[in-house]
Amino acid sequence: MSEKWTTANIPDQHGRVAVVTGANTGLGYETAKALAERGASVILAVRNVEKGEQAAARMTGDVTVQALDLTSLDSVRSAAAALRSRLDRLDLLINNAGVMYTPKQNTRDGFELQFGTNHLGHFALTGLLLDLMLPVPGSRVVTVSSTGHRIRADIHFDDLQWEKSYSRVGAYGQSKLANLMFTYELQRRLATHGTTVALAAHPGVSSTELARNAPAALRLPLTWLAPVIAQDAAMGALPTLRAATDPAALGGQYYGPGGRYEVKGHPRLVISSPESLEVAVQQRLWAASEDLTGVRFPASPEQGHLRTMSTTTPGASR
Template structure:
């Protein structure tokens, strides 16, 4: 019998705190909407506070008894990540779920205020730092989880280019995106191993991908490829509501274990209901994962207590 897990299968989340990056739009909003509706205190960690507040109001209009708050967070700025980490860890001594969802895809080459390539900074380094700043609030919480949203795009990257992490020698929007999504998986698997090595550990790290989801993440798609994007959106992609299901399952299904990876069950994992899927062999290279971890600690200045 086919596994048709959906939002109705999300168990009661009462008294749980869930921090969702990019919670104001797209997948993040849909994730927050479901979790808030199940009783979680949903914290929308967003770059644009105005949009974040509007999203919170939409959630409250649907679920009047929900608890929703907004936290400013610009993942492309290490200062902003540090400030958000300090505020969140102070405001929420207990954090049950951290859903690293926000991301950017295919922009023209852009350098952040810290000197990093935008996609690597936002998709990987920002989430690496934020997780490290909040993990201390999660370790004492039984059943806490770190969920990081990757992408099918990780398969397009052969390896992490440690000699050119910031794409200074050569920039490909697609290549840089794929590298950041491969980094998401290497980070997840390495984090879970470190968490599992702790005595009495219950915090786990899990990954997910939405397949092809119709969200504003594709807004930077080059003009010459937009016809292809429109075609894919019509025949391959699914709604943001469906795209949110893999991270939701990774975050809430009691049967989930550490280092698992969830994605759609349909054709080429583009659409469908969330099931266990497989990431490529490069994402399981422990030597690369450990090297990326060390580099990420050096670049962000954030060191984990695990």
């Protein structure tokens, strides 16, 4: 594989349909822009429709906007229903949107904000859109994680919503670890289907708005170091784009920057933490996520198809 993979390596995307969450700014914007420039029909799934429209106007190609607030399961369901009404296929679902190091807050459904937005919202969205992807050869679900999945890495099943005590950094690490575990378990369930695959990516250290909520103890060092160690959002988006479009990419793979410590550089295959590879924990998280969101993936990994179904009673095990 090329050591200098860039947007020039993206194959022609005409005829493909992509949904990119959080695409009005930063990594999501650059991801959507590159896909549209290569011919894909791209839908920016964003919380702020006005900002989404402004972002779409700066892009070249077939770009439209869909309202989506990942902090609300009602919004996720409404967005999925709207997308299903306008699409007959989906080639790429890029689960990019996220929040980082936020003060203790809850989503509208009572989930800790980082876990609810970064993991549960995307889990639900994927489940509700997956049957648009299963008939499409070469379709992919790409979920954006972070090197932060290694920091205080654990899935706190005894306190998933951080109600006993709260750590901004720990909660972010849990959500990003969950992104990877979701990807690996989804790929296991998709493996025998033969069409759709699941991959993950991370941007390294990129100059975006994501770290604006960092604690003061981290914000100052990040401000000093950013000009030296960070790469711009266009470079940070390359691992996601490679996972989404490289013909050689395989289900279950994880892409990140190829430089030292995966901080920056052109994208390559990387390895996630040992904790992220624990199958029993992946499966336990999957079951908890179904219970919390009310979105069911009823097929077992051994079955030859994966059917999706949504319920209306989320939060049973919160």
